[in-house]
Amino acid sequence: MQVAKKYFTEGLIQLTILLSLVGVRVDIDSYLTGYYPPLTEINLGPSSAYIQTPFHVLRDTLDGYGVHPKCPELDYFFASRRLLDEVRNLGSPRFHTQLNAWLVHQVSSTGPSTSDNPDASVGLESTDNEPADAGEHLLARDQEVHCQPNSELGQGPCGAGAFLNEDEVKIKEEEEAVPLTHLAHSSTLEQESLLEGITTLPEPVLHLVPPAADIDWNNLLSVADLDDLDSLVTDRLSELDSDISSAISQDVSLHDAMVTSAGAFGPTDSQTVSQRDRNLLRLESTNSSLSDSLPGMAVGLAALPFASVCNLTGNLTSQSALGSCLDEAVFEQINQLGLGLEAIDNQLNYLECLDSRAFEDLDSDSGLSLESSYGCPASPGSSEMSSSTSSYYEEEGGATGYSSEVDSKPPKGILDHHAMWPHVDLSESVWHDHSYSSPPLLSMPPLRLPCKTEEPEEDGGSQLEEQELSRDELRARAMFIPFSVLQIVNMPVEEFMEVLDSHSFSADQVTLLRDIRRRGKNKLAAQNCRKRKLDAITGLQEEVERLQAQRDRLLREKRLTAKTMGAVAHQFKQLTRDVLSRVRDASGRPLNPERFTLQCGANGRVVVQPIRQPAVATSAGKKTDKRKKEKKQ
DNA sequence: TCTCACTGTCATTGG
DNA sequence: CTCCAATGACAGTGA
Numbered sequence A: 001m002q003v004a005k006k007y008f009t010e011g012l013i014q015l016t017i018l019l020s021l022v023g024v025r026v027d028i029d030s031y032l033t034g035y036y037p038p039l040t041e042i043n044l045g046p047s048s049a050y051i052q053t054p055f056h057v058l059r060d061t062l063d064g065y066g067v068h069p070k071c072p073e074l075d076y077f078f079a080s081r082r083l084l085d086e087v088r089n090l091g092s093p094r095f096h097t098q099l100n101a102w103l104v105h106q107v108s109s110t111g112p113s114t115s116d117n118p119d120a121s122v123g124l125e126s127t128d129n130e131p132a133d134a135g136e137h138l139l140a141r142d143q144e145v146h147c148q149p150n151s152e153l154g155q156g157p158c159g160a161g162a163f164l165n166e167d168e169v170k171i172k173e174e175e176e177a178v179p180l181t182h183l184a185h186s187s188t189l190e191q192e193s194l195l196e197g198i199t200t201l202p203e204p205v206l207h208l209v210p211p212a213a214d215i216d217w218n219n220l221l222s223v224a225d226l227d228d229l230d231s232l233v234t235d236r237l238s239e240l241d242s243d244i245s246s247a248i249s250q251d252v253s254l255h256d257a258m259v260t261s262a263g264a265f266g267p268t269d270s271q272t273v274s275q276r277d278r279n280l281l282r283l284e285s286t287n288s289s290l291s292d293s294l295p296g297m298a299v300g301l302a303a304l305p306f307a308s309v310c311n312l313t314g315n316l317t318s319q320s321a322l323g324s325c326l327d328e329a330v331f332e333q334i335n336q337l338g339l340g341l342e343a344i345d346n347q348l349n350y351l352e353c354l355d356s357r358a359f360e361d362l363d364s365d366s367g368l369s370l371e372s373s374y375g376c377p378a379s380p381g382s383s384e385m386s387s388s389t390s391s392y393y394e395e396e397g398g399a400t401g402y403s404s405e406v407d408s409k410p411p412k413g414i415l416d417h418h419a420m421w422p423h424v425d426l427s428e429s430v431w432h433d434h435s436y437s438s439p440p441l442l443s444m445p446p447l448r449l450p451c452k453t454e455e456p457e458e459d460g461g462s463q464l465e466e467q468e469l470s471r472d473e474l475r476a477r478a479m480f481i482p483f484s485v486l487q488i489v490n491m492p493v494e495e496f497m498e499v500l501d502s503h504s505f506s507a508d509q510v511t512l513l514r515d516i517r518r519r520g521k522n523k524l525a526a527q528n529c530r531k532r533k534l535d536a537i538t539g540l541q542e543e544v545e546r547l548q549a550q551r552d553r554l555l556r557e558k559r560l561t562a563k564t565m566g567a568v569a570h571q572f573k574q575l576t577r578d579v580l581s582r583v584r585d586a587s588g589r590p591l592n593p594e595r596f597t598l599q600c601g602a603n604g605r606v607v608v609q610p611i612r613q614p615a616v617a618t619s620a621g622k623k624t625d626k627r628k629k630e631k632k633q
Numbered sequence B: 001t002c003t004c005a006c007t008g009t010c011a012t013t014g015g
Numbered sequence C: 001c002t003c004c005a006a007t008g009a010c011a012g013t014g015a
Helices: A002-021 A039-044 A054-062 A072-091 A095-110 A118-126 A129-139 A159-170 A177-195 A229-239 A244-249 A254-265 A270-293 A295-317 A321-335 A341-354 A356-367 A371-375 A380-387 A412-420 A422-431 A439-443 A460-467 A471-478 A485-490 A493-502 A507-582 A620-632
Strands: A596-600 A606-610
Touching: A471 A485, A471 A507, A485 A507, A493 A507, A507 A596
Parallel strands: none
Antiparallel strands: A596 A606
């Protein structure tokens, strides 16, 4: 199967390359539509509720249910789909799609890649320096390249974002392209890490790029297998001379918009774009945090910087591999953003400068307050929240209002305490995490109370945990309950009662514990109930289809039987006429076939019988009359 | 802005 | 009476 898929993929790639060489657009899906999240989301994301709880794990494995779509068993499936979409995206006669094809080819030869593959980090590390060197070639002219091989860059999924944070502070007027190079490199690195087989990439794509910013396109496109695209790309550039905003305002995917704009400015627009790029770069550094949290801004703030980044990428590398890797890697950053909230914290200042509405949107998101804005006095939302007596208990909408006493009457300490959780609520706002804690919380220490001295740049592991805190988890921590939600929910009743008795909890704490347990149990029950309902619906639909098929089959049989019966009756009638024509009555005349018929007896004898008149008469008198008439005849 | 799917939560019921 | 599972209903959220 693996070999077959490999050859099939290679065949698709070759066919797609041929089609794109002649300018045939095979199939371009929307990037977001065709994008499948990295597998880490399956395990770490908020949408993995079905596999977070032991309940579903046991149910899916013990009760014979099929594998849930979000289960890790489908990792390979998603990877395959991802590769297939890569192939689909090759259809555009764009330069970088050729490289995509090449990358997919490499992947296909090395097996499916998953984002959580440990080799991905290796790929990051191994390729960390190589593109930086290429960037030096690209930008060596009067530009200070500070491509320090930052170890942090390749450590986390959001390494690119963190890297940008550091860079945007260092941006100088004459160094505008440098951070973009970093971005391109980081994106490339991430792309490479995702595609896993990047370590085997041959050199020409990056190393054939001339060191000057005004790259000769012919030289760039002198890659052996891309010569034919030379004229095609130049034509494409002239065609795509449109404004970036139009590319976004139109109904195109971000992917296409980026590429379009990348070609729009061309290599000669670097000067005019440079000033805008600087701003857009800052936007880009923050959009990764906004794109998930601010749906409304996803297009306005996210698409624009992406496109601009691709512009410079196209300017500097002439839509080389960096451009192809960048667009996808940026989206990877978006999806993996939640894994690195330090970037959010570092960029909150930019956020509040960009648009105060962003905070309002965030505040309304998920019904959770944006405690992160507490750390930003300049934010109007933060000032309101900090000045008012509102707590996240009051502001969190969640589902229906809570009847919990804790919600309506939080202890005094909580009001001060919840301000210690700036990132947590932001992450919930970003992810709309209705779920309870994920498996890592199972092994979480019972109580790890926060302290106000915690800095945003704490280790990513604790932030990961904090991101996945549910509201009940927050309440439990706020009430100093030394148990996680999962522990509270999953412990036996006896143990739970013992805990209530032995820990001398206050009334509020006991109420909260019982509420948490009740909600957790009910949440699982609701999930189970919905699953059963869906199964029932599916079963009924299948039964309906089965019965419809059976009905159709029976109707066909009925029609066939009727047809056969008609044919047999016709043959019998002809045979009867033939026989009767040969039979003579007492007077020597042939029998009338309309009045007589043949009757086959059980013993094989054939008897000539007069036909009974159809009116199997209701009255005996009529019968007798007819019989008399027949006798007369 | 509306619709829809998903999800969490509450209230209720029955075992 | 309490606990628990199941389920309908409701509301929030994001696509």
